[in-house]
Amino acid sequence: MKVAIVGFGFNAEKSHVPAYRNRSDIDLTAVVDPVTARRAAALRQYPNIRVYEKFGDLLEEYSDEIDIVDICLPNTFHLESVKQALGADKHVLCEKPLVLNKNEYHELVHIADERKRVLYPCHNYKFAPSIVHAAYLINEGKIGQPLFASFNIFGGGFQGTLPQNKRQSENNPELFGGGIMIDHGLDAISVAQTLFGGSPQQISAHIRNLNETDNQLEDLAVFSLDWEEKLINITVSSLGSMPKSYYRIQGTEGEISIENNDIFLSVKNQPVEQIFIPTNFDDPGHANWFNGLIDNLVDCINTKNTKPFPLMEAGLVLDIIEKANHSNHNGGAWMGI
Ligand SMILES: NC(=O)c1ccc[n+]([C@@H]2O[C@H](COP(=O)([O-])OP(=O)(O)OC[C@H]3O[C@@H](n4cnc5c(N)ncnc54)[C@H](O)[C@@H]3O)[C@@H](O)[C@H]2O)c1
Missing domain, CATH: 3.40.50.720 (NAD(P)-binding Rossmann-like Domain)
Known part of the structure; x- marks a missing residue:
């Protein structure tokens, strides 16, 4: 093609x-x-x-x-x-x-x-190799029934390719069109969807522009989602100087922890298993995540599937972000989704 x-x-x-x-x-x-x-x-x-x-x-x-x-x-x-x-x-x-x-x-x-x-x-985080593997472990029932998850996605440290050595869209509120929620907030919601399926019922959010000297964009969001019997706590930030992500999922029988290229699977009464899955959350390009995404795109085109999953997910994400903003304006009150 x-x-x-x-x-x-x-x-x-x-x-x-x-x-x-x-x-x-x-x-x-x-x-x-x-x-x-x-x-x-x-x-x-x-x-x-x-x-x-x-x-x-x-x-x-x-x-x-x-x-x-x-x-x-x-x-x-x-x-x-x-x-x-x-x-x-x-x-x-x-x-x-x-x-x-x-x-x-x-x-x-x-x-x-x-x-x-x-x-x-x-929605490339769905195709990040360690997220794909964690979804597989959860579906296999390795940690029993998932109950709680904590995601931390910290952006930063981009080396721009533009002549002025800075991404045009990165620090320009007009070009970016929103703050951290439409950036890493979207990624975190997409990861939750990939790991657990379904959708959340309510959200409580605190969204801030803490570093007012760099731009007018919100650079920190801390939010919780009630997600079909699970509680998910998410922190997304662009305040740092290098990208890093950490994910922890706790279930009735054990726990999965993702730290850059390693997954730690800890099941009750068994030694912790360390699984090396090259994912490179610290590489802002995420080039090795795209192959799976392109496979899925090509498959949708070949099978004439005009409702690819990420398109449906994009609608869910916009709903959640709208409710996150309402919650934030109401002091973090829970809002139904
Ligand atoms: N999926 C991810 O992990 C990920 C990572 C970074 C950025 N993004 C997204 O990628 C998009 C681009 O971000 P970026 O960091 O590459 O930005 P960028 O500023 O580096 O690149 C944008 C490019 O668009 C060009 N451009 C501007 N107006 C144009 C026009 N009218 N016609 C054609 N070209 C035009 C600019 O000259 C520039 O080369 C954004 O939507 C951003 O959110 C996604």
């Missing part, structure tokens, strides 16, 4: 391109970016691709050579560019968050449905 990347910044170069490079079923044929240096960076790696300053020009001149449009733009440009791509009857892979509110979400789901095209949000 032939892919065009729209927005050749940090994420396109560090995550998507390495995944495409290792696959024989995906050809990168075009890149769109208004910044000359970014088009040059794409051409250095793929001398034979077409490059365009504007997405409209690519669709006008080269549409027949594209099956999938891969949107890696700053968040606030997702809505319009996804509409453009679906309008040209392309399948769409779109970086997260797909969009910023439920109205935009329903509009896109409707267009994808009408056009019979796959719209696939990049």
Whole structure:
């Protein structure tokens, strides 16, 4: 399948391109970016691709050579560019968050449905190898009935690829379109969904912009979810200087703890088992998570599945974030979802 990347910044170069490079079923044929240096960076790696300053020009001149449009733009440009791509009857892979509110979400789901095209949000934490393995252990009943989970996702430490050596979207509230909840809050909810299935019934949240000197974005959220008989405590922060994630899941028979590339499985009355699963939560590119995601995207396209799971999940995430904001404005009161 032939892919065009729209927005050749940090994420396109560090995550998507390495995944495409290792696959024989995906050809990168075009890149769109208004910044000359970014088009040059794409051409250095793929001398034979077409490059365009504007997405409209690519669709006008080269549409027949594209099956999938891969949107890696700053968040606030997702809505319009996804509409453009679906309008040209392309399948769409779109970086997260797909969009910023439920109205935009329903509009896109409707267009994808009408056009019979796959719209696939990049919820890549679902495909992080140690999360996939932990889900397997839980499903196998290794820790019995899960009761409690604690997730800590700390972002930071990006090495931008843009000329000014800084991701455009990272520190710009207008381009980012929201704070930590639409960034790592989304990831944490997606991990909970992957591990436990189902959905939460209520949320209590505290969301803050503690480091007011760097930007106007909320940089810390601490929230709890009542999730079908389980309590999940989540802390997501972009205050630090390097990315790190820790996950702990406790059940009736034991506990799973994930620390970067190791899973510790501790079952009552048995020695702790340490399982090495290269996941590299400390690499902001997360390049090795994308292969599973692309497998699933290709499968959805081949089977004409226009309701890929991450698209459904994107709607759930927006619901939860809306209720998190209500809770925060009400001093952390529990809000039904
Ligand atoms: N899945 C993940 O783990 C992950 C990680 C980082 C970023 N992201 C997401 O990826 C997206 C991009 O983030 P990034 O860090 O790569 O940002 P970035 O600022 O590094 O890159 C954005 C690129 O888009 C280009 N651009 C801007 N306007 C454009 C337009 N109208 N047409 C074409 N190109 C345009 C910019 O020149 C830049 O090259 C965001 O939605 C972000 O949330 C996801």
